[in-house]
Amino acid sequence: MTNPLAAKLRNFAPLTDDDAAVLDRLCADVRGHRAKRDLIKQGDRPEVVFLLVEGWACRYKILPDGRRQIMAYLVPGDLCDVQIFILKRMDHAIGLLSNARVAAIPENKMVELFETRPTLARALWWSTLTDEAVLREWLVNIGQRDAFERIAHLLCELWVRLKMVGMVKGGAFAFPVTQSDLGDTLGLTPVHVNRMLQRLRGEGLIELKQGRLLIPDVPRLMSVAQFDSNYLHLDGSEIG
């Protein structure tokens, strides 16, 4: 299978075969992990950069009283924390939402790449800047939209991001996220998430079966969500 990070970065700028080969070599150390395991825990000292090759993960924080907030989804092609070595301790955890294959990239390889590969370096900066833009958009989502729009908006974003790495097939993608997870990302109870998903299905906006999510009419879902993909900065891509 082709490297999902390369696929993603090509949405920013073209890469040479040489660049792509460098990215492949980054993934020398790929391992399989089971769902629900933590890749890093809150308080850990960061030792490597993780690259998700297959499966889904999330950043999350647990409050003292047990409430959980998910702050990002990581899908294939996503790196976590290119710069992380500057900080002494993780202020949040990264956990797996599904079984996954994950590459661990040591600091020195990362530094070397940034120093010797300006095109790739720029593309990686682009990807961290858009990660941040996604975070900002999630804040808008929770802060301003009601439950129905919130879920719709998140699904639109995931559709675009998975499209970038070629993981949307026939308008559908694998969706290993429980309604409880959705609640913890959107600041809603699982019960209410359930009712809103029913409404989305009822209105023909999504179909959900056996862990795959189908969006029959993407523009329609985008319009109910007031989704505007600008924040993903896909200038160099057909998806926009």
Next chain:
Amino acid sequence: MTNPLAAKLRNFAPLTDDDAAVLDRLCADVRGHRAKRDLIKQGDRPEVVFLLVEGWACRYKILPDGRRQIMAYLVPGDLCDVQIFILKRMDHAIGLLSNARVAAIPENKMVELFETRPTLARALWWSTLTDEAVLREWLVNIGQRDAFERIAHLLCELWVRLKMVGMVKGGAFAFPVTQSDLGDTLGLTPVHVNRMLQRLRGEGLIELKQGRLLIPDVPRLMSVAQFDSNYLHLDGSEIG
């Protein structure tokens, strides 16, 4: 007055006088601006990096139907978007919450600093990483806490951040944020913000007069907010 950026960065690592002088020279082009003006608008092509020297600003986004979400506060010492030149267009705006003095730093000066001043470069990376951590914590705040805790948490954060740049005097700081602004940052109506502020005052947690906010008992406010300053990564500082 001493450069607030230098003050801030010293919470990460000690700086030499030489380093501080470099930072001072960055602020060659400082201008006064009036409250409510935008420093940059959504869709603009970024041309300079802004450094807030005096006053407050915020990042915000306006939805098509007029709802506004504030996604960050910028206080003295805060830079916006060190890396911004990689992106073609701003996906959000930066507006002033008060009259302010702002330095505009051209791209080449910024690049030069990163290439010739490794200590400062590391400190600036630290500051952008903590900006991101703040954004994540805001998501936790809106997603998981109720209105009362949300406001309390935000005020604790501002207390710490302003303390870092020496702007807390006698337990109080200037607070030019309207209740409407607060509503737009916390996903609440101004009416409800008003009632929660009354409750905070009623319980003796804050005092608010003539645009200054006093926190008589910081640990107590932190405890009602479940505030834990870890996410600000103040390892090298007394504030923690």
Next chain:
DNA sequence: CGATAGTTTGATATCCTTCAAAACCTGTGG
């Protein structure tokens, strides 16, 4: 000193939560 922006108050509506239980999957082990 008037105009404008910001704060405060009250009454009513609603979205979302809470609690509790039933139904439904999915994977695992016998």
Next chain:
DNA sequence: CCACAGGTTTTGAAGGATATCAAACTATCG
């Protein structure tokens, strides 16, 4: 290959936090 276990989804009823609307009050600034 079936049966069971645990997690996940679904349903219903009732309560609570926050929104909405509208108006009065109070600062602030030119």
